[in-house]
Amino acid sequence: xxxxxxxxxxxxxxxxxxxxxxxxxxxxxxxxxxxxxTAPLSLEEFDKVGAKKVFDSEKVVFVLDHFTPNKDIPSAxxxxxxxxxxxxxxxxxxxxxxxxxxxxxLLPEEGLVxxxxxVIGADSHTCTYGAxxxxxxxxxxxxxxxxxxxxxxxxxVPESIKFHCYGKWQRWVTGKDLVLYVIGMIGVDGxxxxxxxxxxxxxxxxxxxxxxAIANMAIEAGAKxxxxxxxxxxxxxxxxxxxxxxxxxxxxxxxKYREIFEIDAGKIGLKVACPSLPSNVKDVEELKGIHVDQVxxxxxxxxxxxxxxxxxxxxxxxxxxxxxxxxxxPATPKIxxxxxxxxxxxxFVEARCIVSPPTCGPCLGGHMGILAKGEKAIATTNRxxxxxxxxxxxxxxxxxxxxxxxSAVKGSISHPLEVA
Amino acid sequence: xxxxxxxxxxxxNIDTDVIxxxxxxxxxxxxxxxxxxxxxxxxxxAKKVKTGDIIVGGANFGCGSSREHxxxxxxxxxxxxxxxxxxxxxxxxxxxxxxxxxxEADIVNExxxxxxxxxxxxxxxxxxxxxxxxxxxxxxxxxxxxxEGGLINYLRKKLEDHQ
Numbered sequence: 001x002x003x004x005x006x007x008x009x010x011x012x013x014x015x016x017x018x019x020x021x022x023x024x025x026x027x028x029x030x031x032x033x034x035x036x037x038t039a040p041l042s043l044e045e046f047d048k049v050g051a052k053k054v055f056d057s058e059k060v061v062f063v064l065d066h067f068t069p070n071k072d073i074p075s076a077x078x079x080x081x082x083x084x085x086x087x088x089x090x091x092x093x094x095x096x097x098x099x100x101x102x103x104x105x106l107l108p109e110e111g112l113v114x115x116x117x118x119v120i121g122a123d124s125h126t127c128t129y130g131a132x133x134x135x136x137x138x139x140x141x142x143x144x145x146x147x148x149x150x151x152x153x154x155x156x157v158p159e160s161i162k163f164h165c166y167g168k169w170q171r172w173v174t175g176k177d178l179v180l181y182v183i184g185m186i187g188v189d190g191x192x193x194x195x196x197x198x199x200x201x202x203x204x205x206x207x208x209x210x211x212x213a214i215a216n217m218a219i220e221a222g223a224k225x226x227x228x229x230x231x232x233x234x235x236x237x238x239x240x241x242x243x244x245x246x247x248x249x250x251x252x253x254x255x256k257y258r259e260i261f262e263i264d265a266g267k268i269g270l271k272v273a274c275p276s277l278p279s280n281v282k283d284v285e286e287l288k289g290i291h292v293d294q295v296x297x298x299x300x301x302x303x304x305x306x307x308x309x310x311x312x313x314x315x316x317x318x319x320x321x322x323x324x325x326x327x328x329x330p331a332t333p334k335i336x337x338x339x340x341x342x343x344x345x346x347x348f349v350e351a352r353c354i355v356s357p358p359t360c361g362p363c364l365g366g367h368m369g370i371l372a373k374g375e376k377a378i379a380t381t382n383r384x385x386x387x388x389x390x391x392x393x394x395x396x397x398x399x400x401x402x403x404x405x406x407s408a409v410k411g412s413i414s415h416p417l418e419v420a
Numbered sequence: 421x422x423x424x425x426x427x428x429x430x431x432x433n434i435d436t437d438v439i440x441x442x443x444x445x446x447x448x449x450x451x452x453x454x455x456x457x458x459x460x461x462x463x464x465x466a467k468k469v470k471t472g473d474i475i476v477g478g479a480n481f482g483c484g485s486s487r488e489h490x491x492x493x494x495x496x497x498x499x500x501x502x503x504x505x506x507x508x509x510x511x512x513x514x515x516x517x518x519x520x521x522x523x524e525a526d527i528v529n530e531x532x533x534x535x536x537x538x539x540x541x542x543x544x545x546x547x548x549x550x551x552x553x554x555x556x557x558x559x560x561x562x563x564x565x566x567x568e569g570g571l572i573n574y575l576r577k578k579l580e581d582h583q
Contacts, residue, residue, distance in 0.1 A: 024561045037445045041488050044448065049576040067446060074446035124486040124510055140488040140514035146575050154561070188433055189480035193509050222480060222508055277433060364442040364485070383484060385437040392460035 002252025004160040006195040006227055009135040009249050013118045021159040021256070029059070030134075031112060032147045033121030035103055035360075036064040040078045041141035042122060042148065043085050054089050055151030061093040061112060062086060063103035066360045068096075071367035101332025101358045104128035104216060104300035109332055111241030115230045115248050120147050125300050125382065127218045131211035132238065133230035133248060138219060158195040158224040159258040160251075161186075165202035167266035172416050174310070175210025176302055176380065176400035178263075179217040180271035184281025185261070192222035194258060197251065199229055202265035208237045209306035216301045217382050220278040270415060272378070273398035276386045284403050287413045294377040295320075295408040296389075297401055298329025298356070299363045302380035305335050307401040312344035314405035314416055315351040321411025326353040327362060327369045353408070365389045371396075378407045421521075421541040423501055425474040428465070429533045430458075432478035436511065439482070439490040453489050454496030471498030474537065478504065478528050482511025491515040501539060503527060503546065503555065516562055517571045523555035 003011065003018065011019040013027040034042050039062055054060045062082050067075035079096070086094045095106060104125050107113050115133035119126060124138035139153070147153045163182060183190070196218045203211070211228050218226030228234070230248045238246070270284040297303070297311050308330060320326045328348045330336035336358065339345050348355050354369075362369030363381040371377055371390030377397070379389070384396035397413065406414040438460045440453055447453060458465040475494065481504035482490060491514050494502070502515070505526040515522050521541050530548055531537060538547040544555035558566075568574040 024559075037442075038486065038488070040448050041492075045572055049572055049579060051575075051579060066442075072446060078446060122486055122488075124484065126486075138486040138510050140486050140510060140517060142488060142517035142571055143513060146571055149575060149579070156559075188483060189506065189508070192480065192506065219484075219510075222483060224509060364437070366442050366445075370443075383435075383437065385435040385484060387441055387460035388437050 001256060002254040004195065004197060004255040005133065005229065005249045005251045006135055006160055006197070006225060007157060009116055009118060010155060010157055019157045021157050023157045024154060025157060026152055026154050027118055029120060029147050029151050029153060030117040031059050031061060031119045032144060033061045033063065033103060033107065033119065033123065033126060034144050035066050035123055036068060036075065036079050036082060037066045038122035038141050038144065039082050042145045043081060045142055045145040046148065049149065051149045054091070054148050057090045058092045060091050060148050061107065062091060063095045063100065063106060065100055065102050065358065066364070067366050068100060068359055069357065098333060102300045102303055102360060105304055105331035105335065108132060108212065109241065109334055111238065111243060114238060114242050114244050114246035115234060116246050120144065120153060124219045125216050127223065127225050128212050128216040128300060130215035130218065130225050130227040131208060133228060133234060135225055135227065137225050156193070158193055160195040160197050161191055162257045162260045163196060163198050163263060164260060165198065165200040165263045165265050167202055167264045169202065169205065169265050170269060172270060172402040173268055174306065174400045175206055175213040177268055177271045179214045180273050180281050180398065181268050183217065183221050183279050184271070186221055188220060188277055188279045189222040191218065194223055196221065196223045196226045198226070203228065204231055207306050208233055209304040212304065213301050220382060270400065270403050272403060272413065273384055275384050275395040275397065278382065278384060278398060284399070284413065284415050290413045291376065292324055292378045292407050292412060293375040294369060294371060295324060295326040295404050296329070296362050296369060296377060296379035296381060297404050298331060299360065299381040300331065301382045302401055303329050303331030303335065305338055307380060308335065308339045308344050310401040311405040312347045314402060314419060315353065315409065316347045318351055318409045318419065320352045320408045324408055324411040326408035327356055328353045329356040329361065330358060332358055362389055378404050378413060380404050423474065423539045423541060424536060425472040426470065427474055427476050427531045427533060427535045427537055428469065429528060429531065430475060430477040433480045433483055434477050435484035436482060436487050436490040437484055440487065440493040445487060445489055450492050450496035453493035457493040457497055466497060469497045469499065473499055474539065475499055475502040476504070476528050476531055477502060479506050481507050483508035486510045488514045488518060491518040491520045495520045501541060516566065519570060525553050525555040527553055
């Protein structure tokens with residue numbers, strides 16, 4: 001019996017030739033990650049266990065992206081704590097101030113994750129790096145501490161579910177629409193504890209930015225990781241970014257899958273997840289006319305260049321509706337700069353969007369765009385749980401960048417064709 | 421370990437944003453986190469809950485973010501145990517790492533809010549009004565980890581042996 005890409009990566013890091021779904025393994029880690037919300041708890045545990053050093057000061061990454069630029073004194077204290085820890089233990093990769101970007105857009109961009117890696121992060125969207133053909137998964141702060149100190153952690157090898165996508169994508173449709181479609185189909189626990197593996201010609205046709213968005217939301221189906229085959233696009237992406245050698249793993253033809261879904265890409269239209277679950281997915285046409293007070297274009301799901309390009313194309317020469325606020329958040333400094341060079345930021349500001357520095361900010365209801373009671377938002381983010389972006393009686397709709405930008409122009413949920 | 425406690429009922433997909441909203445995550449103080457536990461769903465929960473009370477939920481309890489503040493907030497209120505049909509995977513690991521016991525059993529439709537139930541966490545036997553239910557066994561690997569005093573104690577021992 002063959003193995004899946006996930007099984008092969010885990011086996012290689014556990015020093016084994018073969019692993020099977022359900023098996024508990026102790027695996028070597030290539031990288032650990034924490035942010036300004038999750039690191040403080042990890043550092044408390046680090047002190048408690050009496051650790052004297054991290055396993056490798058170049059493989060422990062901190063990104064201060066959630067409540068930054070700091071929203072209040074406790075957030076500022078948390079960041080200060082992480083800076084002091086990093087100086088004391090000589091941590092190389094600390095992303096702070098103007099070097100800060102949203103962690104899951106930043107790490108691949110900086111070349112810190114390579115195909116074949118095993119990565120854990122104290123942030124549930126750590127699963128994003130599966131787009132690079134790496135195994136990456138979210139953990140809590142205590143598991144992260146264990147990883148930071150020992151360079152290892154235990155894993156249950158997940159069962160795999162394959163999503164084979166064929167056909168041609170429709171205009172405006174991106175990876176976000178596919179992942180919303182999939183979550184709508186299998187539910188928010190449809191892939192609980194499992195690996196979601198995407199293959200097929202329609203996947204090869206997707207950009208890296210779209211693949212990151214799909215892997216990012218694996219957790220929204222309860223999955224342990226999302227993962228993609230390494231192809232020319234992956235290799236082109238890592239070529240000028242990555243310094244380390246890496247190994248490309250590939251699923252065997254006779255690998256074992258719990259389930260295989262065949263998806264016709266051509267049948268997937270623009271999708272929107274309605275309040276208050278990411279699985280509450282409808283076609284945008286069914287929701288036309290719902291007023292939105294706020295639009296957010298950004299986050300670790302959709303704050304990349306492809307997303308900003310699409311939003312700029314729709315917003316060029318237009319204005320955000322008068323009773324709607326639109327916040328655009330380029331995910332990293334590099335994306336911000338490139339969006340500036342290409343004139344996207346000018347387009348956004350002229351359209352009366354707010355252009356924010358890179359931050360997780362409003363996605364998790366932290367700061368920089370909190371909703372009042374009764375307000376509705378459409379966002380390119382990843383969660384729409386009760387009160388996620390502010391007041392418990394506010395509501396969030398999730399969509400891709402085209403629907404979000406069109407909705408900003410109309411002031412209500414709209415298809416891009418309505419504002420063309 | 422045997423427990424007896426009053427039931428607080430919750431539904432399916434109780435996510436970490438309702439267990440502890442992100443706006444309170446600048447704090448790592450269990451007391452502060454506990455005060456806002458479940459606030460979006462039930463603003464008086466933290467005030468009314470008593471030490472020893474038990475949460476009973478449906479499918480996919482603890483879905484969403486990896487924030488360990490979620491099990492910390494629940495434990496801070498003196499809740500020793502959650503019984504749910506299923507748990508989200510990161511929450512499952514976090515709860516055990518933080519000493520909050522979890523049992524997988526589908527009993528939410530068989531208990532009333534405020535009802536007192538008896539649970540043997542070790543054997544997984546849950547005594548309801550009309551019948552006894554046996555929860556899905558905790559995986560042997562997790563039991564070993566719990567017996568070691570949790571992941572952090574295991575790590576502490578490992579470091580001490582090393583030094």
